Amino acid sequence: MRRRFLQLALLLIATATGGAAGLPADNAGPALTLYRQLRDLGLDPARVYRIRDVGLDHAAIHITLNSGTIAFSHSVEGRVTGAFFEGDGEILLVPPNQVERGSMALFSGAPILEERFSTAFFRFNDDTFERLQPALRPADETAEFLARWEPTFRELCVTDALALLRFLTWQGPSGASPGTFGHARLAGQRLGPFDVWFDTENAEQVLVGQNNEVNGAQIFDVWASFAARNPGVVQSGEPENVTELGRNSLRITAEKIRTHIVPSHEMEAEAQLTLQATRSGARMQVFELSRYLKVSSVMGDTPLEFIQNESLAGGDLARRGNDLVAVILPRPLRAGEQLELRFKYTGSVLSDAGSGLMYVGARGIWYPNLGPAMSDFDLEFRYPAGWTLVATGRRVSEETVAGEAISRWVSERPIPLAGFNLGKYRTTRARAGETVVEIFAARGVEKSFPEAAAKPIDIPPLTPLAPNMMAPPPLALAPESQAVAQRSAHALDFFSRHFGPFPYSTLEVTQMPGPVSQGWPGLVFLSSYAFLNAAERERLHLSKYENLLFGDLVQAHETAHQWWGDAVLWKSYRDIWLAEALANYSALLALETEKPDAFRAALEQYRRDLARRWHDGPPMKDAGPVTLGHRLTSSRLPEAYEVVVYGRGTWLMHMLREMFRDADRDAPDPDARFYQVLSDLRERFDGRSLSTEDFQKALEDALPASLSFEGKKSLAWFFDGWVNGTALPRFQLSGVRFTRKNGKTVVTGTLLQKDASNTLVTSVPLYATIHGSKPEYLGRVFADGPETEFYLAVPAAARGLVIDPYQTVLTRP
Numbered sequence: 001m002r003r004r005f006l007q008l009a010l011l012l013i014a015t016a017t018g019g020a021a022g023l024p025a026d027n028a029g030p031a032l033t034l035y036r037q038l039r040d041l042g043l044d045p046a047r048v049y050r051i052r053d054v055g056l057d058h059a060a061i062h063i064t065l066n067s068g069t070i071a072f073s074h075s076v077e078g079r080v081t082g083a084f085f086e087g088d089g090e091i092l093l094v095p096p097n098q099v100e101r102g103s104m105a106l107f108s109g110a111p112i113l114e115e116r117f118s119t120a121f122f123r124f125n126d127d128t129f130e131r132l133q134p135a136l137r138p139a140d141e142t143a144e145f146l147a148r149w150e151p152t153f154r155e156l157c158v159t160d161a162l163a164l165l166r167f168l169t170w171q172g173p174s175g176a177s178p179g180t181f182g183h184a185r186l187a188g189q190r191l192g193p194f195d196v197w198f199d200t201e202n203a204e205q206v207l208v209g210q211n212n213e214v215n216g217a218q219i220f221d222v223w224a225s226f227a228a229r230n231p232g233v234v235q236s237g238e239p240e241n242v243t244e245l246g247r248n249s250l251r252i253t254a255e256k257i258r259t260h261i262v263p264s265h266e267m268e269a270e271a272q273l274t275l276q277a278t279r280s281g282a283r284m285q286v287f288e289l290s291r292y293l294k295v296s297s298v299m300g301d302t303p304l305e306f307i308q309n310e311s312l313a314g315g316d317l318a319r320r321g322n323d324l325v326a327v328i329l330p331r332p333l334r335a336g337e338q339l340e341l342r343f344k345y346t347g348s349v350l351s352d353a354g355s356g357l358m359y360v361g362a363r364g365i366w367y368p369n370l371g372p373a374m375s376d377f378d379l380e381f382r383y384p385a386g387w388t389l390v391a392t393g394r395r396v397s398e399e400t401v402a403g404e405a406i407s408r409w410v411s412e413r414p415i416p417l418a419g420f421n422l423g424k425y426r427t428t429r430a431r432a433g434e435t436v437v438e439i440f441a442a443r444g445v446e447k448s449f450p451e452a453a454a455k456p457i458d459i460p461p462l463t464p465l466a467p468n469m470m471a472p473p474p475l476a477l478a479p480e481s482q483a484v485a486q487r488s489a490h491a492l493d494f495f496s497r498h499f500g501p502f503p504y505s506t507l508e509v510t511q512m513p514g515p516v517s518q519g520w521p522g523l524v525f526l527s528s529y530a531f532l533n534a535a536e537r538e539r540l541h542l543s544k545y546e547n548l549l550f551g552d553l554v555q556a557h558e559t560a561h562q563w564w565g566d567a568v569l570w571k572s573y574r575d576i577w578l579a580e581a582l583a584n585y586s587a588l589l590a591l592e593t594e595k596p597d598a599f600r601a602a603l604e605q606y607r608r609d610l611a612r613r614w615h616d617g618p619p620m621k622d623a624g625p626v627t628l629g630h631r632l633t634s635s636r637l638p639e640a641y642e643v644v645v646y647g648r649g650t651w652l653m654h655m656l657r658e659m660f661r662d663a664d665r666d667a668p669d670p671d672a673r674f675y676q677v678l679s680d681l682r683e684r685f686d687g688r689s690l691s692t693e694d695f696q697k698a699l700e701d702a703l704p705a706s707l708s709f710e711g712k713k714s715l716a717w718f719f720d721g722w723v724n725g726t727a728l729p730r731f732q733l734s735g736v737r738f739t740r741k742n743g744k745t746v747v748t749g750t751l752l753q754k755d756a757s758n759t760l761v762t763s764v765p766l767y768a769t770i771h772g773s774k775p776e777y778l779g780r781v782f783a784d785g786p787e788t789e790f791y792l793a794v795p796a797a798a799r800g801l802v803i804d805p806y807q808t809v810l811t812r813p
């Protein structure tokens with residue numbers, strides 16, 4: 001899986017030009033009317049003032065308006081929600097930890113944001129206007145001010161309309177406050193325009209960043225994002241129900257979707273969602289749904305108001321898509337209450353790739369959802385007879401009625417996502433124990449199959465695919481279905497043995513046009529490239545690593561997502577690296593015994609990628625730690641996500657496994673402890689979300705005594721320095737001396753750790769070189785900072801010392 005591009009909370013905020021559907025325009029309900037007022041807002045000529053020495057603080061955000069002119073917006077339902085300032089102001093924002101200060105430094109040149117600005121746009125849901133009254137004096141030349149800034153203000157107001165609507169429709173018990181929302185767009189003197197948000201509906205309430213452009217594409221760079229210390233969040237009673245859509249008020253427990261696929265690519269669908277309210281007070285819930293699908297109605301007990309957005313001019317959000325629909329409930333929810341919603345929608349989300357291959361462009365957002373979360377799915381599809389449909393769940397019926405095929409698929413257990421694919425497939429089967437692996441391959445590769453390889457891509461579910469992920473001229477190739485079936489069965493068998501049983505009765509593998517692959521619950525979408533044989537791949541002039549990737553790794557990787565990513569979910573964007581690194585390292589483990597050279601080649605490739613520079617910019621590793629997730633894709637290092645999450649992530653798993661292995665070198669199976677940790681995790685977190693902290697704790701619980709650092713059964717040193725860091729150090733030895741005393745030989749010396757921070761701690765294995773035989777393991781030394789002295793017993797035959805000859809520690813190439 002590749003990135004979850006979407007900083008969805010942000011997307012929600014910046015959502016919404018035009019396109020407000022819902023009830024017909026002349027019959028807009030109260031929520032839709034309110035939404036439009038919030039969106040189409042102007043400055044009030046009667047509210048233009050001089051202002052001096054005023055501080056606007058929210059948690060870690062300190063904004064000062066030194067002197068200038070400020071105009072406030074018209075009121076909406078008696079509230080003033082916007083302002084525009086011109087003059088001299090400054091912002092001070094101190095990120096709370098090393099990771100966020102590092103990110104801030106990458107983008108702004110300093111770990112702390114301290115910047116003067118000349119204009120500021122503000123949006124808020126609180127009493128800012130009332131609070132500022134004492135500091136306001138009548139202004140002159142109000143007409144010029146308004147003429148200059150009114151258009152900008154109006155344009156920016158679109159950005160926060162939906163987020164504000166969520167707060168303003170809130171009807172908490174006994175007037176409870178819904179929390180706080182604030183947005184500032186500041187024109188920085190040094191840094192240009194940038195945005196700061198404070199939003200108690202987000203898990204990380206403080207967000208600061210900037211829109212930038214790379215090769216014509218917009219990227220929103222997140223400079224820093226973190227949880228405020230005292231955010232004043234309304235307690236939901238269910239703190240876990242915060243997804244990338246923000247703090248959800250509802251949870252989907254079951255979803256029934258009836259889909260009619262009309263030739264050639266149209267889809268008409270009705271989705272019936274069973275939901276449970278997770279807190280009281282909310283009247284609005286935002287769902288994800290592809291913008292290519294138009295909602296015609298949302299029904300509760302009665303027709304409901306909804307807001308669906310089509311497009312957004314400019315910005316990261318336009319590129320990433322604005323795939324949201326907000327539903328307004330007739331009354332505030334009570335925590336625990338059940339409700340049903342029925343969405344009707346139509347649109348074109350299927351593309352014909354040729355050779356009998358269809359392609360669902362919208363992936364996981366072809367039905368309304370609240371992000372990956374476990375629920376039961378009951379899917380029914382109607383489609384032209386002669387085509388084959390494959391979906392998540394178990395097929396419980398299939399019939400042909402009046403020239404149309406109808407098939408129904410029911411999930412065998414709650415699954416995080418539902419998906420399908422459609423094609424004129426040939427089916428091949430293989431077995432892995434009790435599990436059937438079914439391959440659904442087309443008669444050829446797609447008509448757009450390229451002569452030269454496109455970049456291999458692996459994307460997480462719910463990410464819509466861009467049209468450019470498919471490309472030009474045909475090769476007359478026949479998919480290698482049998483080989484794919486065998487390789488998938490081998491991987492499935494390996495993972496079942498090490499991580500616990502495969503959760504479904506069958507694994508369906510369906511051919512996917514282009515270089516994209518995805519692993520869904522019981523359903524793998526596998527790139528056409530993986531269906532080529534070795535000779536065919538050769539004609540495409542793939543690199544050694546791409547050959548390995550499409551020849552072996554990608555199938556095993558997507559199959560491993562059945563365990564890591566589907567059965568066990570990730571908790572937040574900061575934990576998605578776990579799903580990718582575990583899936584990728586599991587895939588390498590399945591390959592290791594058979595192809596040790598390929599295993600090494602992959603790790604070597606990842607190491608080189610991390611050191612590679614992006615044009616004249618910094619090396620990829622500097623994009624940040626794996627825990628930044630999608631934020632690693634930035635205008636500074638647009639390709640860093642894969643390199644860090646996959647490359648570094650895989651190395652982190654390798655380092656952990658090798659540390660555990662060395663501790664148990666004399667055990668019958670030195671890998672048993674590491675595998676045990678993984679299979680325990682899989683069992684404990686089955687159907688739940690795993691965080692980086694959970695992962696650390698599980699490893700620490702199983703930590704061998706020899707890996708205690710400073711006497712503590714803790715891996716804090718590894719997670720602080722390596723997981724939440726960007727280290728790519730080098731190691732050297734100095735002052736090595738062998739001494740013989742009382743019939744024993746010892747070696748002393750200093751281990752140098754270079755190109756790393758002074759606080760980095762690394763467990764480094766040292767070996768003795770012995771004439772005529774392989775290096776002999778002596779032990780591990782904790783390199784603690786730049787220089788560490790060591791003392792080790794060595795065999796009498798030792799001639800020298802060598803650092804980590806089998807490359808178990810990630811180092812600079």
Ligand SMILES: [Zn+2]
Binds near residue numbers: 002579580583
């Ligand atoms: Zn993946």
